[in-house]
Amino acid sequence: MKKVVRTEIPRKAIYRLSVYSRCLHRLENNGIHTVSSEVLAKAAGVKPTQLRKDLTYFGQFGTRGLGYEVKQLIEMISELLGTKSLQPVVIVGIGNLGRALLSYRGFEREGFEVVGAFDVNPSQYLSSDSPIDVKAMDVLPKVIGEHVIKMAVLCVPPAAAQEVANQLIEYGVVAILNFAPIVLSVPDEITVNNVNLAMELENLSYFINE
Amino acid sequence: MKKVVRTEIPRKAIYRLSVYSRCLHRLENNGIHTVSSEVLAKAAGVKPTQLRKDLTYFGQFGTRGLGYEVKQLIEMISELLGTKSLQPVVIVGIGNLGRALLSYRGFEREGFEVVGAFDVNPSQYLSSDSPIDVKAMDVLPKVIGEHVIKMAVLCVPPAAAQEVANQLIEYGVVAILNFAPIVLSVPDEITVNNVNLAMELENLSYFINE
DNA sequence: AAATGTGAAGTTGTTCACAGCT
DNA sequence: AGCTGTGAACAACTTCACATTT
Numbered sequence: 001m002k003k004v005v006r007t008e009i010p011r012k013a014i015y016r017l018s019v020y021s022r023c024l025h026r027l028e029n030n031g032i033h034t035v036s037s038e039v040l041a042k043a044a045g046v047k048p049t050q051l052r053k054d055l056t057y058f059g060q061f062g063t064r065g066l067g068y069e070v071k072q073l074i075e076m077i078s079e080l081l082g083t084k085s086l087q088p089v090v091i092v093g094i095g096n097l098g099r100a101l102l103s104y105r106g107f108e109r110e111g112f113e114v115v116g117a118f119d120v121n122p123s124q125y126l127s128s129d130s131p132i133d134v135k136a137m138d139v140l141p142k143v144i145g146e147h148v149i150k151m152a153v154l155c156v157p158p159a160a161a162q163e164v165a166n167q168l169i170e171y172g173v174v175a176i177l178n179f180a181p182i183v184l185s186v187p188d189e190i191t192v193n194n195v196n197l198a199m200e201l202e203n204l205s206y207f208i209n210e
Numbered sequence: 211m212k213k214v215v216r217t218e219i220p221r222k223a224i225y226r227l228s229v230y231s232r233c234l235h236r237l238e239n240n241g242i243h244t245v246s247s248e249v250l251a252k253a254a255g256v257k258p259t260q261l262r263k264d265l266t267y268f269g270q271f272g273t274r275g276l277g278y279e280v281k282q283l284i285e286m287i288s289e290l291l292g293t294k295s296l297q298p299v300v301i302v303g304i305g306n307l308g309r310a311l312l313s314y315r316g317f318e319r320e321g322f323e324v325v326g327a328f329d330v331n332p333s334q335y336l337s338s339d340s341p342i343d344v345k346a347m348d349v350l351p352k353v354i355g356e357h358v359i360k361m362a363v364l365c366v367p368p369a370a371a372q373e374v375a376n377q378l379i380e381y382g383v384v385a386i387l388n389f390a391p392i393v394l395s396v397p398d399e400i401t402v403n404n405v406n407l408a409m410e411l412e413n414l415s416y417f418i419n420e
Numbered sequence: 421a422a423a424t425g426t427g428a429a430g431t432t433g434t435t436c437a438c439a440g441c442t
Numbered sequence: 443a444g445c446t447g448t449g450a451a452c453a454a455c456t457t458c459a460c461a462t463t464t
Contacts, residue, residue: 018409045393064441100310110408175414183255191417198320199228204385207401274463
């Protein structure tokens, strides 16, 4: 039996698309219309060849002898990342970190809409600007179903994380941004990205003792 | 001129040490004294051989035919990561995200002590539990010097990030946890870890459109 | 017998070198 | 002439296979 060959695109290459996108927006704001792989790569902190290789995973977007059209590249990256339309997300687990993320305006700015906050202890939480309604866990399936939510931010305590993840997946979520410091086990078709602040700090700590 | 050869330990291996450490603590809490690479690897979500390889970058800690002593491994990892003593950190940039991180108790729990919060707009910020004093940027060098701070969390707006990073480095900081969505350029001896929430979401978004 | 430690093989990701367009 | 696109070389990381130790 033969393995399917689907040319694997490195996960890191997809992360780099986000970086390129940011750099391109800066270029666009500076009125630049065309950019070479050399210039864009420098802005993104990578080698020109890597930038070119990354882009060709998805097609051919440049003009030889000239470079890339800024606007067109921005377009194609946002198409690829699926950030052309507002993506709805829920945040589950409204402890310190969850509250923090709720009051953080970064999500909206980048094309994600927080349509619900959930916790075992529902409450009315007063964020800096506006009151946010923290709903009980039992309305989670309803909200996910109605808004066709595919993405969730998970900030529950580690002991509860696996169980809540299972629920989310059952209700239709396929991508989880996990802040709980445990390794979630999920089916292959579900994508989990982990963010672990303590781990980042520990990692830095290692490099301090040169 | 010869380059120093110091057998390079993969950066990822060091991240995994943090994972192992968490798993080991759970095992210890369950009264388990000895663990095989197979069991520990499973808990950490890696292959047993990888766990063994990771550990042998730093020495030999196991007993053949038996496994690893939980307590001893915990000890050696925290020694390596430099988390045996409380590591002081400063947080610079107290916008939404900075405030979020300030009220997040995770740092203290993991062995890091936030000894100062700084912003161009100093203020008295009322966190959930206790009032936190947000100091002006001009006392930054004093605080860093007095506490011998080597680690900083950077949450300023992207436009200011490079400049603030330069200052931090000048004052003696050698490790930066950067939340600003730009690529910092720093000397080789400085370690930067980037956390970019928008990027994580965009990355997930890619995988949603299967 | 059981499980570690490790050189060698395999895999994945990055960089080079240059052919091929414009 | 200049800069992209890409197969091939290279480097980094992971996994295998097994010798080694308790």
